[in-house]
Amino acid sequence: MKHHVSVGVDGSPESRAAARWGAREAALRGVPLRLVHAVDWPLSPAVPRVSHEGADRWADETLTEAREDIRSLHPELEISTRCLAGRPAAALAAEAADAGLLVLGSRGVGGLVGFLMGSVSMSTLAAVETPVVLVRATDAAEHAEPAPYKEIVVGVDIHEAADKVLAFAFEEATRRGCALRAVHGWKMPSMYQYAPFFDPEDEREVGRNVTQMLDEVLLPWRHKFPDLSVTHQAFTGHAGQQLIRASMGADLVVVGRRLRRSPLGAHLGPVTHAVLHHAAAPVAVVTHD
Template identity: 50%
Template sequence: MTPPVTVGLDGFPESRAAAEWAAREAVLREAPLRLVHVEQWPLIPSVPPVDHLENVEWPDIEEFRRQVDAVLEEVSDDLRRRHAGLAVSARRLTGRAAAVLAVEAADSQMLVLGSRGRGAVERFVIGSVGTATIGLTDTPVVVVRPQDEVAPGSPEYAGRDVVVGVDIHENADAVLAFAFGEAARRGCGVRAVHGWSLPFAFSYAPGLDPGVRQEVADGIAAALGERLRPSRERYPSVKVQERVLVGAPAEQVLYEAADAELVVVGRRIRRAPVGGHLGHVAHAVLHHATAPVAVIAHD
């Protein structure tokens, strides 16, 4: 059985945008779509003084569940109508949202989550549930924000590539495999981005040969090319652009991601009692990129 594309749905517009993106992805992958809503009630509700209990309006859990089921049914029907032949299932689960979503992601091809905007200054926030979920699963997680839909093949779509941040000093196989696979499905190209800077101490070396910077840049470009070689061979139809840019890696990825179809970044797997690790590049891209962002766990 083909593993599904799973999406977290909470009824807000952001999660509906995520569901629509996930539906298109499921069609591309010829996979079923699974909608999941996690019912997360406080384990220890705040209890007022006993003499005021008669005035407390306790939440009607059954009514809340009926509303959730109605939303799941509505979104499921809408996606089936918009994407003929797409198999859509829905489930309402109870528990801590991040943990439940991580369990659902375990047998999925990917997990898709929505993220809410907070204005032009603050940009975007993924939220504590999304951040925690990413740290708890090794399954690819894609974070989607509401945006104008651009159809493949349209003039607006031309030039939209899959942008992938590549760290030449780490194992990038899983990150590149995901990025190239997505580009091949969409019929677009890949822009591989690596940001770098000379060590800070070099700024205090006035006698430094000006050619050293170029020599270092050439070495990094060669290393990036070598990293990309297996993916180029596996996906010969995917056009590849290599970007070796001077500057902080997160800033360079975000600059290239301004017109991206999808942004792909890596997250090193680190087992710790306090949860998973989200590197500073992935953190920055998740919070500031306007395009969908895929976070890929790797060793």
């Protein structure tokens, strides 16, 4: 059985953008789309209490609206809906267990609403091994036809064996028939900051070695996907900043997250954390060992 694409919807512009992105992805993969809704209604003096009947009715309306919107864009796509009980992060994590991909809307950072939405996304990321894509709402996502595919950007750590990350990026680029750009950020060892005489040629030599190592990491994937246009760039500086710049013209940015089963949090790492909060394109987070 082919894995479906699951999308969390809550009626917000961000979730509508996520549903449209997820539908296009499901069509590319040739798999069904499942729209899921999970609400943990807050009980506080500042928020009116909502009856179970009212919550169920609102959930049904939200799912129906999302399904009809997607059906108008992808009439051939198999679409199902599912209402999840429990706290959103835990419910979405359980839903992701048998999905090939989980897609969520994201407001990014800034403001109380953005923080709350971000907490659900972060908690979900911490609990799943399924790849997760976070999508933000834009005017184009609401009103315009999807643009032609351009480029996928993947962050590569040459010091880790992250085959799952590269496999995801190469497969996504192949589905779209677009180019793939691999990005790696590096910096000189801290000992060079205290060297009395710094030779710029040392930095250039390290740069050449890093670029060669990046090329070697990508080589078996180039052989596996010979028809794919692949470029690679090794930059001096913070990898997150380079990926954020590269996201400006990208369809998708792919980053990794090391799998750590710990009660202390998601352990996203500084690069993935920066990209999630500041990238201009949808971001795919792929868990690896």
